[in-house]
Amino acid sequence: MVAHIHVLGGGLAGLSAATRMATQSRRVTLYEAARALGGRARSYYDSQLGSRIDNGNHLILSGNQAVMAYLERIGSKTSLYVSGKPQFPFYDLGTHKQWTLLLSKGRFPFWLFSSSQRIPGVRLKEYATFLKLLRADHTVTVAECLREGNLAHLLLTPLAISALNTPLDKASAQLFASILRQSVIAGGGHCLPLFPQEGLSETFVEPAINFLKFMGAEVREATRVTGCEIAENRIVSLFFSSGERVLVEKNDYVVSTLPPWVAREVFSPHVAGFTAPDEYESILNVHYRLPQELSLCGVLAESRFCGVSGGMVEWIFIRNGIISITVSAANRYINLSQSEVEEKIWGEVKTVLGKGFRLSLPDTPPFARLVWEKRATFAATPHQDTKRPSAKTSLSNLVLAGDWTDTGLPSTIEGAIRSGMRAAEACSV
Ligand SMILES: Cc1cc2nc3c(=O)[nH]c(=O)nc-3n(C[C@H](O)[C@H](O)[C@H](O)COP(=O)(O)OP(=O)(O)OC[C@H]3O[C@@H](n4cnc5c(N)ncnc54)[C@H](O)[C@@H]3O)c2cc1C
Secondary structure (H helix, E strand, O other), X not given: OOOEEEEEOOOHXXXXXXXXXXXXXXXXXXXXXXXXXXXXXXXXXXXXXXXXXXXXXXXEEOOOHHHHHHHHHHXXXXXXXXXXXXXXXXXXXXXXXXXXEEOOOOOOOHHHHOOOXXXXXXXXXXXXXXXXXXXXXXXXXXXXXXXXXXXXXXXXXXXXXXXXXXXXXXXXXXXXXXXXXXOOOOOHHHOOEEEEOOOHHHHHHHHHHHHHHHOOOEEEXXXXXXXXXXXXXXXXXXXXXXXXXXXXXXOOEEEEOOOHHHHHHHHOOOOOOOOOOOOEEEEEEEEEEXXXXXXXXXXXXXXXXXXXXXXXXXXXXXXXXXXXXXXXXHHHHOOOOHHHHHHHHHHHXXXXXXXXOOOOOOOOOOOEEEEEEEEEEEOOOHHHHOOOOOOEOOOOOEEEOOOOOOOOOOOOHHHHHHHHHHHHHHOOO
């Protein structure tokens, strides 16, 4: 009999596991609590903005191999915007200088020797920071590796804080090193910035649902798992909030891609030594609807985003008549009122885009939508990292996935999709 795989959670880890196993002649059912799939990477129509937006700006890099394989599988690779160069325009709010990091395509860092491509004002000895980060053991924080100077201030700080979504005096140097290994260290060919042309759902979610349906898999939205029954060291049934009970037969598997706090509630009474991260960090996105489309020129016309150092804003994306900004590790701003946040952020956006990139913006902030994702990621600290479980569990037919499981990466799309692929491998019949 063909094994039935029950995938719990329809975020990118769940979609990755389900699409992978649907290609392996397995019977797949995916259960998602919400009415729409995508989890923390989704798009929706905002009636006040009069536009479809993503819950948060997501940037991926061409070196994200699991992401590329997933998009290839579901046929949506061409829906990504690719700027064509490993190029990252930045503006520093401290010195009011605009600069652009342009990495060399290959592995050898020729960019270090070109004044128009490298980080301004960095002394050669500062690059030793890379070695320190790459050699850090699992107890060390990013802040302990950084040395005073422009490399830390202009590049590593904004990069690390957005990749780890954790204040750097708490963030794991090892997790940051794993990001550096698959990006800057691997060379510019791995660092082409990519993001969905339309939206996250159009690139990552809707094509996956179509693919699953085409392959005969069942996708069940608005179906919340609440518990399970165990016998002979395996899950024998799943319970849902509707009162439904689904039987899990002998050769079947349950792949959980539930968030850590839900997985703990459902499985920790049954899984020996269950551990999961339990501290989270938030991300703030603010989306501004522009009265008219901005006409971009120069480096910004190619990249359509820029990084910011020395302020509250970290990234600015310009897309489809919307300016969207990202503030990572946003728990530190939780005491600011909404109007304080809006005023501060619009002031920074005007400075960066006006002074840095010569765009003219209205003085009064346009209508803004604040999306504050409170549990955007687990806190990427050395201690939280030790709580991440591997895919296999003490139950013979339960496999864990999700960006919070032990992927070797911080909470990222690459980590989520990689975890789904590993879960598929772990379901060996
Ligand atoms: C604002 C923001 C910005 C980000 N930016 C980036 C970025 O630039 N680059 C990057 O690589 N990553 C980024 N990330 C991280 C990335 O979005 C996540 O790593 C990834 O989406 C996690 O996918 P997942 O499937 O592991 O988890 P989730 O997306 O959380 O999926 C879990 C799913 O389980 C469902 N669920 C919950 N409870 C139940 C239940 N009881 N029964 C059934 N289903 C249930 C949820 O509704 C959800 O759909 C960002 C995240 C946020 C929030």
